[in-house]
């Protein structure tokens with residue numbers, strides 16, 4: 001099959017590369033010459049495990065083709081996926097400017113029959129507007145159907161998630177479009193959810209929002225655990241063993257971040273408000289999430305008696321989660337900002353996100369080539385991202401690098417008793 005992807009971000013590029021690897025001819029449309037030229041050389045614009053190899057292999061095989069020209073890509077394609085960004089507006093609503101711009105560009109060069117699929121996360125009703133835009137701008141001989149196939153991949157495991165998703169949601173009322181999409185997905189396992197467009201659009205927001213709720217619930221229990229002298233990890237183990245609940249995503253820590261959860265929670269709150277529903281449950285999740293980061297910083301500041309003036313703080317982990325260099329809405333950003341506001345100096349280390357992080361952080365932040373050098377001469381080490389290499393740190397060596405062995409574990413990756421037995425003053429989340 002010949003298909004096109006508009007946008008080569010985390011969703012567009014990964015999905016395009018996977019479908020190319022499955023033997024399809026895949027066009028990828030970008031809007032920046034420099035980026036497209038780099039992609040043509042096989043350089044992925046961001047870090048995702050296995051992606052660079054996948055792109056190179058399929059470029060070489062001629063199955064993955066990058067272009068700035070919509071007509072070149074859309075012309076031969078049976079299916080066109082819109083995978084552009086939908087960032088939050090000031091009021092929390094999703095900014096759909098890029099989606100509508102892409103729809104207009106696609107429609108101008110349509111020939112024959114096309115299935116236009118939105119993979120970007122968009123509020124219910126968006127695809128109807130996409131359909132109107134295409135109807136208005138398409139040449140008279142062209143015809144099309146609209147579908148919503150939301151994406152559920154996770155950065156860091158994006159290729160695996162694309163090949164083996166829990167489900168493939170196909171929202172369309174066109175039998176022809178559904179048949180083509182099922183055919184394209186035949187080598188992808190995962191249960192099929194066949195539904196209308198609005199249902200598919202809402203499934204995506206409901207899924208991300210529910211996961212955010214689970215994280216905020218874990219953080220709320222963590223606050224309480226600290227007050228009553230319980231260990232939140234043991235509490236959540238006990239809770240999660242109930243098969244009706246499960247343990248996954250009951251992660252206490254410094255709060256969720258990234259390019260999806262914060263924006264999708266806010267967007268669903270806005271969608272609800274537009275429909276005259278006060279989604280107070282999600283508002284609370286959003287609030288608890290902000291509190292989780294603040295509460296963690298308070299622990300650092302309190303340890304140093306209210307001021308970080310003259311203190312050097314080693315930050316371990318910058319990316320919003322492990323195995324990505326994505327810094328969008330990373331909790332490290334607000335934590336570093338708060339530490340600096342209290343007078344602290346920051347030395348940071350992240351296994352892959354440091355290059356990207358420079359665009360998000362003030363110039364004064366220093367970077368170290370590894371965790372030990374970040375800790376050298378620092379007053380405390382603060383773990384913000386749960387990279388595997390931090391789980392395996394030589395804590396005796398880390399303690400020696402620090403002025404005093406003080407460890408703030410924002411992801412509960414260490415066993416408190418063990419860390420304390422090595423002489424550390426240890427602060428986790430929701431545990432003593």
Ligand SMILES: NC(=O)c1ccc[n+]([C@@H]2O[C@H](COP(=O)([O-])OP(=O)(O)OC[C@H]3O[C@@H](n4cnc5c(N)ncnc54)[C@H](O)[C@@H]3O)[C@@H](O)[C@H]2O)c1
Nearest residue numbers: 007008009010011030084085086098101102120121151155
């Ligand atoms: N990142 C994730 O983990 C993830 C997972 C599931 C769903 N999503 C959703 O998928 C969508 C894309 O997310 P992302 O993380 O890939 O975004 P991204 O910011 O990494 O990429 C967006 C891409 O769209 C391109 N673009 C924007 N307007 C364009 C236009 N008019 N023509 C051509 N290209 C254009 C940009 O250049 C960029 O390559 C969002 O709606 C997001 O919520 C993201």
